[in-house]
Amino acid sequence: MSLWRSVQMAWRxxxxxxxRAFLTMLGVIxxxxxxxxxxxxxxxxxxxxTSRIEGLGTNLLMVSPSRIREGNxxxxxxxxxxxxxxxxxLREVAGVAMSVPITxxxxxxxxxxxxxxxxxxGTTVDYPATLNVSVEQGIFFNQNEIDxxxxxxxxxPTVAETLFPDGSALGKTVxxxxxxxxxxxxxxxxxxxxxxxxxxxQDDQAIIPITTAQKLIFGSKTLSGIDLQVxxxxxxxxxxxxxxxTLRRRHNIATGKTSDFTILNQEEMLGTLSSVIGTFTTLLAxxxxxxxxxxxxxxxxxxxxxVSERTREIGLRKAIGARSSTITTQFLVEAIMLSVVGGALGxxxxxxxxxxxxxxxxxxxxxxxxxxxxxxxxxxxxxxxFGYYPARRAASLNPIDALRYE
Amino acid sequence: MSTVIETCQLVKKYKLGAxxEVSALRGIDLQVxxxxxxxxxxxxxxxxxxxxxIIGCLDVPTSGTYRLSGSEVSRMSSNQLADLRAxxxxxxxxxxxxxxRTTALENVELPLNYQGVPNARKRAEEALEWxxxxxxxxxxxxxxxxxxxxxxxxxxxxxxxxxxxxxxxPTGNLDTRASQEIMSxxxxxxxxxxxxxxxxxxxxxxxxxxxxxxxxxxxxVFDESVADPLDARKLVAAATPQEQTHVAVA
Ligand SMILES: Nc1ncnc2c1ncn2[C@@H]1O[C@H](COP(=O)(O)OP(=O)(O)OP(=O)(O)O)[C@@H](O)[C@H]1O
Ligand SMILES: [Mg+2]
Numbered sequence: 001m002s003l004w005r006s007v008q009m010a011w012r013x014x015x016x017x018x019x020r021a022f023l024t025m026l027g028v029i030x031x032x033x034x035x036x037x038x039x040x041x042x043x044x045x046x047x048x049x050t051s052r053i054e055g056l057g058t059n060l061l062m063v064s065p066s067r068i069r070e071g072n073x074x075x076x077x078x079x080x081x082x083x084x085x086x087x088x089x090l091r092e093v094a095g096v097a098m099s100v101p102i103t104x105x106x107x108x109x110x111x112x113x114x115x116x117x118x119x120x121x122g123t124t125v126d127y128p129a130t131l132n133v134s135v136e137q138g139i140f141f142n143q144n145e146i147d148x149x150x151x152x153x154x155x156x157p158t159v160a161e162t163l164f165p166d167g168s169a170l171g172k173t174v175x176x177x178x179x180x181x182x183x184x185x186x187x188x189x190x191x192x193x194x195x196x197x198x199x200x201x202q203d204d205q206a207i208i209p210i211t212t213a214q215k216l217i218f219g220s221k222t223l224s225g226i227d228l229q230v231x232x233x234x235x236x237x238x239x240x241x242x243x244x245x246t247l248r249r250r251h252n253i254a255t256g257k258t259s260d261f262t263i264l265n266q267e268e269m270l271g272t273l274s275s276v277i278g279t280f281t282t283l284l285a286x287x288x289x290x291x292x293x294x295x296x297x298x299x300x301x302x303x304x305x306x307v308s309e310r311t312r313e314i315g316l317r318k319a320i321g322a323r324s325s326t327i328t329t330q331f332l333v334e335a336i337m338l339s340v341v342g343g344a345l346g347x348x349x350x351x352x353x354x355x356x357x358x359x360x361x362x363x364x365x366x367x368x369x370x371x372x373x374x375x376x377x378x379x380x381x382x383x384x385x386f387g388y389y390p391a392r393r394a395a396s397l398n399p400i401d402a403l404r405y406e
Numbered sequence: 407m408s409t410v411i412e413t414c415q416l417v418k419k420y421k422l423g424a425x426x427e428v429s430a431l432r433g434i435d436l437q438v439x440x441x442x443x444x445x446x447x448x449x450x451x452x453x454x455x456x457x458x459x460i461i462g463c464l465d466v467p468t469s470g471t472y473r474l475s476g477s478e479v480s481r482m483s484s485n486q487l488a489d490l491r492a493x494x495x496x497x498x499x500x501x502x503x504x505x506x507r508t509t510a511l512e513n514v515e516l517p518l519n520y521q522g523v524p525n526a527r528k529r530a531e532e533a534l535e536w537x538x539x540x541x542x543x544x545x546x547x548x549x550x551x552x553x554x555x556x557x558x559x560x561x562x563x564x565x566x567x568x569x570x571x572x573x574x575x576p577t578g579n580l581d582t583r584a585s586q587e588i589m590s591x592x593x594x595x596x597x598x599x600x601x602x603x604x605x606x607x608x609x610x611x612x613x614x615x616x617x618x619x620x621x622x623x624x625x626x627v628f629d630e631s632v633a634d635p636l637d638a639r640k641l642v643a644a645a646t647p648q649e650q651t652h653v654a655v656a
Pocket of ligand 1: 421422428449451
């Protein structure tokens with residue numbers, strides 16, 4: 001009995017009861033499409049995070065505060081460990097081209113009747129060069145404005161667009177409201193777009209002088225981090241070591257104790273984020289996979305019903321010479337057909353679904369060939385796995401008992 | 407002439423629950439030669455179907471031996487038995503002979519497919535033509551009369567050129583005229599050299615065979631050749647003109 005014949009027969013048996021076949025497939029359709037959508041969100045996030053970190057600029061080292069741990073108990077203040085003086089000291093380290101202190105908060109920005117919640121960053125004049133951002137309209141603030149604690153602000157393109165839809169932002173006044181206080185700022189520049197999306201969007205931020213931020217708006221002297229630009233890429237390791245020594249000395253950290261800061265380069269940042277996103281994606285896809293499993297159980301259930309409904313048919317087939325293996329193949333092909341057709345529909349639905357998520361949800365999604373392949377192979381495996389038992393059950397029927405079955 | 411069926415002290419017991427047992431066959435010795443047409447008769451429950459199922463390799467005896475064309479069946483694997491059923495034996499049952507939702511042609515093709523024979527379609531068409539159904543190839547069972555369904559079953563039983571044709575009350579659900587047509591087909595098979603075993607409880611149907619075997623309570627109690635078998639062709643021919651005039655009047 002050729003496989004093609006078995007496929008034809010399975011098709012006929014299934015199309016006889018289309019409604020039932022579709023409902024049976026629904027479990028697999030939903031399972032596969034959920035897996036594909038989850039994987040596409042994971043892959044998309046990975047892609048956007050990678051490009052964002054790479055977009056930060058080359059030869060970048062990021063110093064961030066961390067809690068000191070003694071045993072398992074966190075002591076010390078996480079955000080208190082870095083200061084502007086640290087940033088100044090790091091600027092003197094050999095191989096450091098620029099050292100940029102950064103302090104940032106989520107704030108409300110108000111212009112007239114419009115407002116938005118964005119990240120407000122306090123920093124110095126070296127920020128654009130170090131972090132690879134450029135000013136499209138107007139100018140960035142200069143050292144004089146920093147020294148005078150001027151209330152000037154450079155808006156990211158998203159913020160400018162939101163607050164001033166007519167494009168007239170330059171020279172206007174924006175009110176910045178932090179959880180401490182508020183103040184009116186004059187818009188002196190608008191950044192060029194970096195094309196980010198989702199959370200931590202680089203276009204959705206506003207930049208003010210660090211002095212103004214610390215003294216007038218945030219009411220705190222601590223830094224969220226210091227970004228270092230290294231002169232050349234082969235000095236990264238060396239600078240990391242020197243910067244670590246400098247800061248440990250300044251913070252009086254005894255040999256053998258853990259530092260109260262961490263220094264990461266781009267690769268390390270990518271590695272850390274990738275592994276977090278990877279874990280997250282695996283978790284989501286795993287949950288989606290469970291629904292695929294439930295779909296498989298649905299297939300098994302219907303195949304068992306089908307075997308008992310068709311007992312006499314099986315008896316007749318055996319009486320006219322079907323081997324047990326032929327019967328097994330027949331029912332297995334039916335189960336596989338259900339799951340594979342369901343899987344194919346699920347792939348299409350998953351693709352459409354992740355495109356919609358990309359459009360409507362503002363997330364980057366990416367359906368790659370591997371996840372399509374995975375979805376397909378999974379649904380095939382579900383068919384084989386859950387179809388085998390009913391098929392064996394059909395094949396093991398005694399022809400006489402099957403023929404006499406009422 | 408060679409022996410097709412040879413049973414020796416065939417016993418079949420059915421277990422009903424833990425203690426009770428039913429003896430459907432209690433020691434059957436039966437020989438059927440090539441080219442014979444044997445009718446098995448007997449009251450209901452006497453073991454006719456049980457015997458036929460064993461002969462047809464659908465079931466195995468509790469004890470005793472059964473040789474089909476000289477080879478011992480009880481030692482065969484289930485795959486060998488399936489191949490025997492596909493190639494050597496043609497079955498016709500009383501009812502539920504055909505796969506539902508499957509055309510006459512595909513039903514007849516099925517045993518050839520199971521055997522993996524080439525040009526199955528052509529052979530199936532020929533077999534259906536032989537039983538007079540060349541205009542019904544693509545009808546499904548529910549689009550055929552009971553008599554036509556039985557003829558499709560005969561075509562399917564014959565399409566593999568089996569060495570043994572078994573029919574368990576093939577006319578049980580048919581009226582006299584359709585029964586005659588079926589018997590006429592079976593007699594033609596016999597005349598062309600086929601070996602047939604037929605179960606019936608109708609005296610007149612039994613008289614179409616060459617030899618009548620009678621069972622009672624699982625034992626063979628009577629075995630005689632029929633002196634002057636009825637010829638179904640003549641009976642069909644005798645019935646036909648009447649019907650034609652009937653049609654003409656209508
Ligand atoms: N699967 C079974 N389980 C238990 N007993 C059975 C089974 N099959 C048949 N029998 C018993 O075996 C005996 C013979 O049955 P069988 O079907 O061979 O009779 P039969 O001669 O074909 O009768 P009929 O003319 O009514 O078809 C009966 O007493 C029946 O009850
Ligand atoms: Mg019977």
